Amino acid sequence: MSGSDGISGDASVWEPTLEVQLKMLDDGIEPPSYAHPGDAGADLRARVDVTLAPGERALVPTGVSIALPFGFVALIHPRSGLATKHGLTVVNAPGTVDAGYRGELAVTLLNTDAAHTLTLRRGDRIAQMVIQRVEHARFVPVEELSESVRGSGGFGSTGGFTAQ
Template identity: 65%
Template sequence: MNDQSTGHRPSPGPGRPLSIALQALDPDLPLPVYAKSGDAGADLRSRADLTLGPGERALVPTGVAIALPEGYAGFVHPRSGLAARHGITVVNAPGTVDAGYRGEIMVTLLNTDRDEPFRVSRGDRIAQLVVQRVEQAVFEVVDALPVSERGGTGFGSSGTA
């Protein structure tokens, strides 16, 4: 069952994959796929050729648009190999694709290397899309928060390593 006007589909049952409507905006590019069974992220590819100089960033099109069901979001993560070998990351990692967004998924890549430019070729795997169930919260104003073991301690306070 599929509501064609919104692309929303019922949530899958246990052990069944989530079906997501995908529009291929560039039919010559491979569609997002999971490299291995059980992987969390599906590879997104570059629709463009470009060079990122040291410290430069660019908004890179992926050639795909999706219609996520309500209650889900897509999160665009850097690819660990690009980060480790070339210093290429996603600036706003993870980038968020909301269920209501229907435009092309874009990735803001950043070259963190100080010396070397990085060449992105059309079809290169540039990021990963992780789809997750999400909840919307109702924020309730209170005078005080319940006590917790951690309390108000922040960055770096949970250990030395």
């Protein structure tokens, strides 16, 4: 039985919890879709063929425009299989699609493989889009920040690996 939040104990009955307006700019490209029930990311596809030499990057259009409701953001993430098998990543991961943006979604892809060229074909799944709620902060100027255990420690200050 599904609750009002769209969550069900049965993964095959995953229900959408948000409507997002979608404009397809290319009838030959599949719209964003979730590969499996419960997936967080909807796959985005390449609208054009692209070949990336080692270390090369390219802005790849997806043939999709969306209108997110205010209070939401779409975050564009690399696809884990492409990252693991081919070294393909999203340069500004995650890419940020603001609620007010109405243009075509495009993904800046980078081939991190040092030796192999990667060719992507029109229609290939190239990235995934995760839609999340966002808070809109009011920034309050203060003379001093409240104390915390971490303080100003950052950029590896907690360790986590042993240098050799």
